[in-house]
Amino acid sequence: xxxxxxxxxxxxxxxxxxxxxxxxxxxxxxxxxxxxxxxxxxxxxxxxxxxxxxxxxxxxxxxxxxxxxxxxxxxxxxxxxxxxxxxxxxxxxxxxxxxxxxxxxxxxxxxxxxxxxxxxxxxxxxxxxxxxxxxxxxxxxxxxxxxxxxxxxxxxxxxxxxxxxxxxxxxxxxxxxxxxxxxxxxxxxxxxxxxxxxxxxxxxxxxxxxxxxxxxxxxxxxxxxxxxxxxxxxxxxxxxxxxxxxxxxxxxxxxxxxxxxxxxxxxxxxxxxxxxxxxxxxxxxxxxxxxxxxxxxxxxxxxxxxxxxxxxxxxxxxxxxxxxxxxxxxxxxxxxxxxxxxxxxxxxxxxxxxxxxxxxxxxxxxxxxxxxxxxxxxxxxxxxxxxxxxxxxxxxxxxxxxxxxxxxxxxxxxxxxxxxxxxxxxxxxxxxxxxxxxxxxxxxxxxxxxxxxxxxxxxxxxxxxxxxxxxxxxxxxxxxxxxxxxxxxxxxxxxxxxxxxxxxxxxxxxxxxxxxxxxxxxxxxxxxxxxxxxxxxxxxxxxxxxxxxxxxxxxxxxxxxxxxxxxxxxxxxxxxxxxxxxxxxxxxxxxxxxxxxxxxxxxxxxxxxxxxxxxxxxxxxxxxxxxxxxxxxxxxxxxxxxxxxxxxxxxxxxxxxxxxxxxxxxxxxxxxxxxxxxxxxxxxxxxxxxxxxxxxxxxxxxxxxxxxxxxxxxxxxxxxxxxxxxxxxxxxxxxxxxxxxxxxxxxxxxxxxxxxxxxxxxxxxxxxxxxxxxxxxxxxxxxxxxxxxxxxxxxxx
Numbered sequence: 001x002x003x004x005x006x007x008x009x010x011x012x013x014x015x016x017x018x019x020x021x022x023x024x025x026x027x028x029x030x031x032x033x034x035x036x037x038x039x040x041x042x043x044x045x046x047x048x049x050x051x052x053x054x055x056x057x058x059x060x061x062x063x064x065x066x067x068x069x070x071x072x073x074x075x076x077x078x079x080x081x082x083x084x085x086x087x088x089x090x091x092x093x094x095x096x097x098x099x100x101x102x103x104x105x106x107x108x109x110x111x112x113x114x115x116x117x118x119x120x121x122x123x124x125x126x127x128x129x130x131x132x133x134x135x136x137x138x139x140x141x142x143x144x145x146x147x148x149x150x151x152x153x154x155x156x157x158x159x160x161x162x163x164x165x166x167x168x169x170x171x172x173x174x175x176x177x178x179x180x181x182x183x184x185x186x187x188x189x190x191x192x193x194x195x196x197x198x199x200x201x202x203x204x205x206x207x208x209x210x211x212x213x214x215x216x217x218x219x220x221x222x223x224x225x226x227x228x229x230x231x232x233x234x235x236x237x238x239x240x241x242x243x244x245x246x247x248x249x250x251x252x253x254x255x256x257x258x259x260x261x262x263x264x265x266x267x268x269x270x271x272x273x274x275x276x277x278x279x280x281x282x283x284x285x286x287x288x289x290x291x292x293x294x295x296x297x298x299x300x301x302x303x304x305x306x307x308x309x310x311x312x313x314x315x316x317x318x319x320x321x322x323x324x325x326x327x328x329x330x331x332x333x334x335x336x337x338x339x340x341x342x343x344x345x346x347x348x349x350x351x352x353x354x355x356x357x358x359x360x361x362x363x364x365x366x367x368x369x370x371x372x373x374x375x376x377x378x379x380x381x382x383x384x385x386x387x388x389x390x391x392x393x394x395x396x397x398x399x400x401x402x403x404x405x406x407x408x409x410x411x412x413x414x415x416x417x418x419x420x421x422x423x424x425x426x427x428x429x430x431x432x433x434x435x436x437x438x439x440x441x442x443x444x445x446x447x448x449x450x451x452x453x454x455x456x457x458x459x460x461x462x463x464x465x466x467x468x469x470x471x472x473x474x475x476x477x478x479x480x481x482x483x484x485x486x487x488x489x490x491x492x493x494x495x496x497x498x499x500x501x502x503x504x505x506x507x508x509x510x511x512x513x514x515x516x517x518x519x520x521x522x523x524x525x526x527x528x529x530x531x532x533x534x535x536x537x538x539x540x541x542x543x544x545x546x547x548x549x550x551x552x553x554x555x556x557x558x559x560x561x562x563x564x565x566x567x568x569x570x571x572x573x574x575x576x577x578x579x580x581x582x583x584x585x586x587x588x589x590x591x592x593x594x595x596x597x598x599x600x601x602x603x604x605x606x607x608x609x610x611x612x613x614x615x616x617x618x619x620x621x622x623x624x625x626x627x628x629x630x631x632x633x634x635x636x637x638x639x640x641x642x643x644x645x646x647x648x649x650x651x652x653x654x655x656x657x658x659x660x661x662x663x664x665x666x667x668x669x670x671x672x673x674x675x676x677x678x679x680x681x682x683x684x685x686x687x688x689x690x691x692x693x694x695x696x697x698x699x700x701x702x703x704x705x706x707x708x709x710x711x712x713x714x715x716x717x718x719x720x721x722x723x724x725x726x727x728x729x730x731x732x733x734x735x736x737x738x739x740x741x742x743x744x745x746x747x748x749x750x751x752x753x754x755x756x757x758x759x760x761x762x763x764x765x766x767x768x769x770x771x772x773x774x775x776x777x778x779x780x781x782x783x784x785x786x787x788x789x790x791x792x793x794x795x796x797x
Contacts, residue, residue: 020288027083088115129154164768169194266351534751627669
């Protein structure tokens with residue numbers, strides 16, 4: 001990008017019938033871009049080969065039943081070498097189009113309100129943001145994960161180039177960083193809705209806001225610079241290829257070009273809202289505005305519009321009506337303004353504004369460095385001496401305005417009363433609620449109020465007026481874990497029976513390999529030539545136990561149990577027989593209904609004494625009869641709820657670990673497998689939360705649970721949402737887990753999840769799994785960690 005030239009009009013494209021809300025440079029053809037509009041269409045524009053300044057509409061796409069509000073381009077792949085176009089709209093849907101047909105290839109449904117922002121990542125992933133306060137990650141025709149954490153509309157999303165990181169900006173004034181479906185960081189600093197995000201590089205990004213500021217952030221959390229220049233809401237940003245210079249547009253009718261941290265050029269447009277912008281491959285700038293026109297600006301002299309078109313643009317600009325409270329003109333007293341002679345003096349910076357008095361009117365001019373003259377940008381109305389004192393009565397109250405809103409063809413018009421001191425967004429919100437209208441009309445009604453009250457001073461909203469998106473007064477320009485582990489055994493005080501001390505499900509790391517039973521994993525072992533690690537579809541169970549210690553602790557704690565929970569000798573004998581029966585599983589004797597009933601009843605003991613019962617439960621669910629009785633039907637849901645309750649972050653580590661191990665062992669029977677696949681979302685979500693508990697036995701159990709899920713999902717490419725959750729939980733766990741056995745099992749889980757599934761591999765790459773696990777490729781103690789890691793990396797090449 002040249003730093004010496006100014007941008008000038010290249011062409012105006014007036015093909016849309018309503019506001020242009022989104023723009024994106026297309027992957028094909030060369031120099032093309034896509035626009036979307038409230039007229040419900042998306043259009044592809046290509047350079048006109050016979051007229052260097054012009055663009056021609058190549059393709060029009062229809063698929064939405066309401067306004068289209070955003071667009072992004074999905075990069076070309078083998079199936080779609082020209083790439084795809086994704087659009088989001090007020091019908092809550094995302095439509096995905098190819099360049100060779102006007103209707104969508106497919107539609108993504110799942111959001112519960114307007115889809116207002118989209119971003120495409122590597123390998124075909126799409127990130128969407130919505131007024132329903134969520135962001136969603138999509139791959140193909142599936143929603144892989146929902147990002148929940150914002151408390152208001154998600155206005156902006158973007159996928160960062162590396163590490164599987166994603167950003168979302170919201171009307172709750174915050175920006176959130178997401179990795180593998182979990183919020184890693186929240187950025188605060190903006191004082192109003194965050195409306196736009198733009199990537200600078202792997203470690204930095206820009207944000208813009210209704211607070212009229214642009215902020216530059218480090219991904220690590222620091223805000224390193226704040227840029228001021230706009231005088232009203234800022235809606236969009238785009239960064240030049242040099243990664244330093246950028247452009248912005250907003251509600252102050254301007255496109256601003258920023259070079260070296262300074263606003264170097266201000267281009268005013270004859271439309272109040274400049275909704276969107278994008279930088280084209282040739283360095284030109286396209287902007288879309290509320291007048292339905294796309295305008296392209298260029299630095300290249302050969303592409304500048306003809307003198308006739310430049311004059312037409314200037315004439316259109318000069319006829320604009322400017323409200324001093326929505327522009328940057330300040331309060332106006334006509335009697336104090338100079339006359340036309342004031343324009344004989346040159347300006348001292350591009351975009352400088354000067355007001356003059358012409359008879360009883362006020363005219364606004366802007367200094368153009370490229371032309372070396374003052375250019376009229378409009379007539380100003382609504383100075384401080386022009387207050388409208390005429391009031392309108394409606395329902396017994398006086399208002400500055402009472403609008404008639406026609407929402408149904410042929411139906412009666414609805415009345416919308418409004419005072420200039422009111423907040424137009426809150427007024428619109430209340431109007432929609434009162435008349436039971438869809439919130440998708442909020443923008444339309446609010447902008448109708450703003451457009452139709454120009455010329456009247458909009459004072460600060462009353463203190464009680466809360467913005468419906470942010471919960472705060474709307475911005476009006478010019479108005480004022482420590483570690484947690486076992487330590488000494490808190491349950492026995494004697495160090496005799498410590499749940500989990502006997503086994504990690506197999507011989508511990510450094511002994512026999514849990515999956516082969518051999519001991520070939522010494523540090524001197526050669527690199528594996530065949531993959532003996534994954535896919536692992538057999539599952540891993542926690543089978544070893546010291547029955548003598550378990551029974552001793554059970555009898556000891558029964559003596560201190562509450563009277564109404566204390567077991568009789570007969571009940572204790574039931575549990576003892578059941579434990580001995582299920583511990584070895586060699587007997588042909590079957591557990592009795594009474595034994596299973598006592599086990600289930602005792603599993604609801606108080607949390608401080610229940611752990612030996614959970615150890616019996618952990619062993620018992622491996623038996624086909626117990627698995628069928630406790631995991632089938634309504635009993636299965638009750639078992640799941642019991643274990644999830646014990647796994648809460650506030651719970652006891654021993655109970656958390658034993659609950660995880662019980663879930664792992666449920667996979668040994670068909671009823672348990674069916675139960676856990678049906679409860680997958682809740683189980684893996686709660687289990688994933690336990691990664692923050694600093695306890696290696698919990699980490700090994702968590703890794704085993706993910707591995708067992710991955711094994712059941714192997715060979716089922718349609719289960720991409722479930723595989724996405726496995727990838728997410730494994731990826732986030734690897735960030736904190738230190739135990740090598742847990743790391744190994746998580747690597748096996750990753751390998752099993754992606755093996756033989758191209759879509760799962762693409763998702764893993766987009767989540768940054770490659771770079772996350774690469775450090776384990778050099779681990780030699782135990783060697784199985786490094787070997788398994790290298791095989792997973794090979795899968796993801």
